[in-house]
Every structure is written in structure tokens, then in C-alpha cells.
Amino acid sequence: MNGAQHRVWRLGADVDTDALAPGHAMKHGMDVIARHCLESVRPDFAAQVRAGDLVVAGPNFGIGSSREQAAAVLVTLGVAAVVAPSYSGLYFRNAFNVGLLLLTCAQAEQLQEGEAVRLDLHDPRQPLLRRADGRLLPCEPVPDFLMQRVRCGGLLNELKQRFASSTHD
Amino acid sequence: MNGAQHRVWRLGADVDTDALAPGHAMKHGMDVIARHCLESVRPDFAAQVRAGDLVVAGPNFGIGSSREQAAAVLVTLGVAAVVAPSYSGLYFRNAFNVGLLLLTCAQAEQLQEGEAVRLDLHDPRQPLLRRADGRLLPCEPVPDFLMQRVRCGGLLNELKQRFASSTHD
Numbered sequence: 001m002n003g004a005q006h007r008v009w010r011l012g013a014d015v016d017t018d019a020l021a022p023g024h025a026m027k028h029g030m031d032v033i034a035r036h037c038l039e040s041v042r043p044d045f046a047a048q049v050r051a052g053d054l055v056v057a058g059p060n061f062g063i064g065s066s067r068e069q070a071a072a073v074l075v076t077l078g079v080a081a082v083v084a085p086s087y088s089g090l091y092f093r094n095a096f097n098v099g100l101l102l103l104t105c106a107q108a109e110q111l112q113e114g115e116a117v118r119l120d121l122h123d124p125r126q127p128l129l130r131r132a133d134g135r136l137l138p139c140e141p142v143p144d145f146l147m148q149r150v151r152c153g154g155l156l157n158e159l160k161q162r163f164a165s166s167t168h169d
Numbered sequence: 170m171n172g173a174q175h176r177v178w179r180l181g182a183d184v185d186t187d188a189l190a191p192g193h194a195m196k197h198g199m200d201v202i203a204r205h206c207l208e209s210v211r212p213d214f215a216a217q218v219r220a221g222d223l224v225v226a227g228p229n230f231g232i233g234s235s236r237e238q239a240a241a242v243l244v245t246l247g248v249a250a251v252v253a254p255s256y257s258g259l260y261f262r263n264a265f266n267v268g269l270l271l272l273t274c275a276q277a278e279q280l281q282e283g284e285a286v287r288l289d290l291h292d293p294r295q296p297l298l299r300r301a302d303g304r305l306l307p308c309e310p311v312p313d314f315l316m317q318r319v320r321c322g323g324l325l326n327e328l329k330q331r332f333a334s335s336t337h338d
Contacts, residue, residue, distance in 0.1 A: 004220035004247020034172075050285065051173035051249055052221025078173020080220055148262065148330070153320060161317070161330070 003118050005056045006080050010113040011041060013058030017070035017091070020062070024070065033069055034076045051078030054119075058084065061102075062091025073094040082118065083108045083129065083139070096146045099154030103127055104140040109130045111137070121147070124136075172287050175223045176250050179282040180210060182227030186239035186314030189231070195238065202238055203245045225280045225289075227253065230271075231260025240264040242265070244323075250288065252277045252298065252308070265315045268323030272296055273309040280306070290316070 013039075025036045038045040055074060061084040062070060071094040074082065081101040085108050089123035095102045103119075111129070113119065116128040124147050127139040184207075194205045207214040224243060230253040231239060240263040244250065250270040254277050264271045272288075280286065280298070289297040293316050295310040321327035 003245055005218070006220045006247075049174070050221055051175045051221075051288075052219055052240075053249055076172055078221055084208075121218075148333075151320075151322060151326075152330075155321075161321075 004052065005116040006052055006119055007050070008056050008111050008113060008115040009042065009045060009049065009115060010111060011038070011055060011057040011061075014060045014063055015041065015057050017062060017064035017067050020070035021067055021073050024073060026067065030069065030076050031074060032075050037073045037077060046077070049077050049079065052080050052085055053078070053083055054117065055079050056083045056108055058109055059086045060087070060088060062088040062095070064088070064092045066094070068094045068098060071100045072098040075100050083107070083111070096149050097155045099150055099157070100150070101142070101150045102146075103129070103142070105129065105137055107137045115143050172289060173221065176219070177213060177223050177280050177282060177284045177286060178211065178218065180207070180224060180226040180230075181279060183229045183232055184210065184226050186231060186233035189239035190236055190242050194206050195236065199238065199241060199245050202242050204250055206242045206246060215246070218248065221249050222247070222253055223246050223250055223286065225252045225277055227278055228255045229253075229257060230255070231257040231264070233257070235259045235263070237263045237267060238271045238322050241267040244269050252280070254278070265318050266322070266324045268319055268326070270316075270319045272298070272310070272311070274298065276305055276306045279285040283291050292326055 003159055011040060019038055019040050021033050022036045025033045035046050061082060071091060075098055081103050083103045083105050085106050087102055092102060116132055120128040124144060125141045129137040149155055149158050154159055175306045188207055188209050190202050191205045194202045228313055230251060240260060242317055244267055250272050252274050254275050261271060285301055287299040293313060294310045296311060298299050298306040318324055318327050321330055
């Protein structure tokens with residue numbers, strides 16, 4: 001036992017921002033976008049995903065447009081982290097700015113749909129995914145300032161908190 | 170749709186700290202305590218609970234001893250919040266200090282085992298639980314400084330973050 005269990009939603013490679021935040025929903029607010037998240041690749045996702053679940057995917061997660069909603073929607077739905085071998089650079093920036101943890105894991109595709117895994121973030125220089133049989137999947141380090149941004153719920157919240165604490169000094 | 174779905178674990182009244190952190194496990198670390206959490210009232214809990222789940226209980230949650238582990242263990246297991254009509258005062262203090270959100274909800278006991286509910290914390294003066302059929306259960310306000318403590322992951326982390334940000338100024 002090592003911390004909380006997270007349920008895996010397993011997607012393929014090249015999940016793009018239009019799958020995450022469909023163009024037809026973009027004129028609406030986040031509640032509507034969330035209802036359509038991933039409908040083209042996993043029609044059951046938006047209705048069934050629960051707080052704390054993990055999205056696990058193949059390479060090039062988040063390719064496509066720069067729309068920040070494609071990352072924010074997973075925060076809205078309570079996704080604890082995305083795990084993939086690689087990300088679009090724009091998506092990587094957007095994700096941490098809105099408080100979504102991305103873990104880069106070369107072996108991500110070993111994880112199975114519905115599997116329960118534990119996330120060991122005690123050492124941010126060596127994040128680990130722990131499978132039920134005890135096997136460990138190492139992830140690439142996450143810099144302290146990005147972990148902090150996730151813990152604060154994104155860049156805007158981080159700045160608000162920093163401002164609030166400095167006015168208390 | 171309004172934010173993430175959380176699965177309900179439904180417990181009865183007067184859940185005590187010995188049920189949460191059994192005495193026989195207290196000489197061990199949190200990993201062992203977590204394995205025994207609630208074994209006397211819900212033997213399936215420790216193995217099945219997942220990150221983001223909610224513990225929903227009757228009145229007087231957390232009565233018994235002052236052991237902080239009885240609150241920290243639910244954080245370790247990834248529980249998103251406890252929802253109950255009332256809490257032991259000691260437990261209430263310990264919980265927020267270790268980053269566990271407690272929601273005081275007079276109608277908590279309407280919620281059913283396994284139900285999926287949404288947690289609406291947009292207005293901390295009026296936290297809401299939203300059931301699948303749209304019914305709302307209002308909770309008592311959570312003061313800003315306690316919400317902030319939960320967001321930071323507890324008092325120690327809050328102080329570390331405040332110290333880190335003030336040295337950046």
C-alpha cells in the first residue's frame with residue numbers, strides 16, 4: 001500500500017485538443033465543454049469519469065490547437081493526472097498553468113483500461129506509478145515549481161495565494 | 170454537469186478514531202495504518218477506496234482520541250472530503266491541519282452508498298453537493314483560511330509555501 005488508488009482510462013496515441021475540447025462546444029462554458037470531452041474517442045468518458053481518475057495515453061498527447069480549455073476540462077472533470085510517453089509542447093505549458101499534472105512515462109502504454117494504480121510523488125525527482133502487482137513505472141522528474149503550480153490549482157491561484165500571503169507579512 | 174463526480178462510501182453515526190486508525194496499527198507508519206482504515210466497520214474500504222471518493226457518515230464523525238492519524242489516513246487514501254452532519258471538535262481541527270476537507274451537511278444521511286455526487290465549492294460560503302438527479306444538499310460555510318489550508322495540503326505545507334514565497338519577494 002502506498003497512497004491513493006487511481007482508476008485508469010486508457011486512450012491511444014495522438015489525442016488532440018479537438019477530442020479533448022470539441023470545436024462545436026467551444027462557444028459554451030466549461031460545463032458544456034466537459035460534457036463533450038473525448039466524445040469522439042471515448043463516448044463514455046465524460047459521463048463516467050470520476051474525481052481522482054487517471055488518463056493514460058500514447059505519444060503526442062494534446063497535439064492540435066493552443067486552446068487552454070483542452071487541459072482545463074480535465075481539471076474540471078477531476079482527473080488527477082495524465083500519463084503519456086510524450087506531449088505537445090503547447091499542451092504541456094497550458095496543462096501546468098491550469099493545474100493539471102502531466103507525467104511523462106515511457107512505459108505508459110503498459111497500463112490497462114480500468115486498472116487501479118498508485119501515484120507516488122514523494123520524490124518529485126522520481127515520480128512513480130505503482131501497479132497492483134507491485135511493478136513500478138518510473139516517470140520523468142517534475143520540477144518543483146511545476147509541482148507547486150499543480151498543488152496551488154494553477155498559475156492564477158498560485159499568484160493569488162502568493163499575493164495573499166505577502167500581504168499578511 | 171458541474172465539476173468532478175465523486176463516489177460515496179456511506180458509513181453510520183459515531184465513527185470513532187479507533188475505527189479510522191486502529192490502535193493495533195498505530196505503532197506502524199501511515200502505509201500500514203491505511204491498510205487497516207475502517208476495517209471494523211467497512212472491511213472492504215481500505216482495499217477498494219479510490220482517489221477522489223467521498224466518505225459520508227452520520228453525526229459525531231471522528232469521536233474518540235486526538236490521534237491525528239485518524240484524519241491523515243483519509244488523505245493518504247485520497248479521500249476528497251468527509252461529509253457528515255457533525256464532527257468531534259478535535260477531529261475537526263486535526264482534519265484541516267492535515268489537509269482533509271470536512272463538510273458539515275445536515276442532510277448528509279440522504280446520500281446512498283455508491284452514489285456519484287458532484288462537489289460545488291465555487292462559493293465557499295455555500296458549499297453544495299449535487300446529486301445525479303439535480304437535487305442539491307447545502308453544506309455549512311467553510312472559512313477561507315480553512316479552504317486555503319486544504320488547498321495547500323495542510324498547515325505544514327501551507328507554512329512551507331508561505332515561507333518559500335516570502336523569500337522570493
